Amino acid sequence: MEVGFLGLGIMGKAMSMNLLKNGFKVTVWNRTLSKCNELVEFGATIGETPAEVVKNCKYTIAMLSDPAAALSVVFDKDGVLEQIGSGKGYIDMSTVDPETSTKISAVCTGFCPYPQAITSKGASFLEAPVSGSKQPAETGQLVILAAGDKALYEEVIPAFDVLGKKSFFLGQIGNGAKMKLVVNMIMGSMMNAFSEGLVLAERSGLNPSNLLDVLDLGGIANPMFRGKGPAMLKSSHSPAFPLKHQQKDMRLALALGDENAVSMPVAAAANESFKKARSMGLGDLDFSAVYEILKASKE
Numbered sequence: 001m002e003v004g005f006l007g008l009g010i011m012g013k014a015m016s017m018n019l020l021k022n023g024f025k026v027t028v029w030n031r032t033l034s035k036c037n038e039l040v041e042f043g044a045t046i047g048e049t050p051a052e053v054v055k056n057c058k059y060t061i062a063m064l065s066d067p068a069a070a071l072s073v074v075f076d077k078d079g080v081l082e083q084i085g086s087g088k089g090y091i092d093m094s095t096v097d098p099e100t101s102t103k104i105s106a107v108c109t110g111f112c113p114y115p116q117a118i119t120s121k122g123a124s125f126l127e128a129p130v131s132g133s134k135q136p137a138e139t140g141q142l143v144i145l146a147a148g149d150k151a152l153y154e155e156v157i158p159a160f161d162v163l164g165k166k167s168f169f170l171g172q173i174g175n176g177a178k179m180k181l182v183v184n185m186i187m188g189s190m191m192n193a194f195s196e197g198l199v200l201a202e203r204s205g206l207n208p209s210n211l212l213d214v215l216d217l218g219g220i221a222n223p224m225f226r227g228k229g230p231a232m233l234k235s236s237h238s239p240a241f242p243l244k245h246q247q248k249d250m251r252l253a254l255a256l257g258d259e260n261a262v263s264m265p266v267a268a269a270a271n272e273s274f275k276k277a278r279s280m281g282l283g284d285l286d287f288s289a290v291y292e293i294l295k296a297s298k299e
């Protein structure tokens with residue numbers, strides 16, 4: 001199968017590499033074009049623009065930082081829209097809000113802010129954000145949360161089977177984004193509670209390493225505490241999931257809460273911590289770096 005891939009950040013690079021290693025022909029594009037070179041060494045072809053990638057490929061996947069990037073790559077000059085059309089499929093795996101997916105798809109009732117979008121040009125669209133981070137992306141162990149065109153979903157299952165350990169089809173556009181935001185809202189709140197616990201253990205005279213062992217044997221043991229805890233205690237926050245993206249996801253999840261009148265005081269407090277961490281220049285570190293501001297603020 002031949003696929004295009006737009007966005008070679010932490011996730012996009014790992015995912016497109018995985019496709020290449022599993023025999024897919026991949027045409028890649030990245031805003032900073034030099035990042036394509038490493039993929040070329042593994043057999044990828046470079047597209048000079050998103051439009052060129054779409055022109056050359058039946059299916060194109062995007063993995064971009066946020067709603068602004070996802071919209072820009074589709075609607076701006078040399079974007080996806082210039083070459084998308086009947087018989088082609090576009091799959092956006094970025095974490096965005098349901099409104100962004102809806103704009104890209106052009107599924108709108110009444111006034112349509114983007115009347116010329118993927119489906120109105122005759123192409124098919126899937127949103128397919130993922131659960132799982134850098135390592136699951138490298139090893140094809142992501143969890144794929146797809147929604148939109150069911151036929152396109154079935155056509156790209158061979159690619160999803162390489163990228164992930166499980167794919168869900170969640171129905172209409174927006175449901176994939178919502179599921180992803182709910183998951184990351186919980187994850188961001190957990191990271192804050194975990195960080196506070198580590199600080200509390202240390203300040204109250206406990207060995208925080210012992211806390212990690214105790215947590216790992218109990219009912220709230222989980223891969224995130226187990227995987228990130230030891231590095232956090234060494235103040236090592238090499239980015240797997242950048243903090244700026246976690247804060248974006250908290251913001252988008254809180255907006256979903258606003259729309260649905262769901263009170264989320266825990267998530268709102270966690271968002272404040274992530275915002276503070278960003279304002280202190282920690283946005284490009286792993287989201288575990290929120291530990292540093294919780295540690296500092298309690299001194």
Ligand SMILES: NC(=O)C1=CN([C@@H]2O[C@H](COP(=O)(O)OP(=O)(O)OC[C@H]3O[C@@H](n4cnc5c(N)ncnc54)[C@H](OP(=O)(O)O)[C@@H]3O)[C@@H](O)[C@H]2O)C=CC1
Pocket residue numbers: 006007008009010011012030031032033035063064065066068069072073093094095096130131132133134240241242245246
């Ligand atoms: N890292 C993780 O663990 C996970 C991340 N995600 C989600 O996946 C997406 C990508 O994450 P990740 O790979 O970590 O992020 P990175 O920050 O590593 O990469 C972001 C990518 O988006 C591109 N980009 C940013 N702005 C624009 C723009 N205006 N126009 C075109 N391209 C742009 C960047 O290009 P350039 O190289 O030029 O800057 C880069 O390719 C995000 O939505 C994130 O929330 C989902 C699951 C896990």
Ligand SMILES: O=CCCC(=O)O
Pocket residue numbers: 095130131132133184241
């Ligand atoms: O969106 C990022 C998710 C990171 C993870 O699931 O570990």
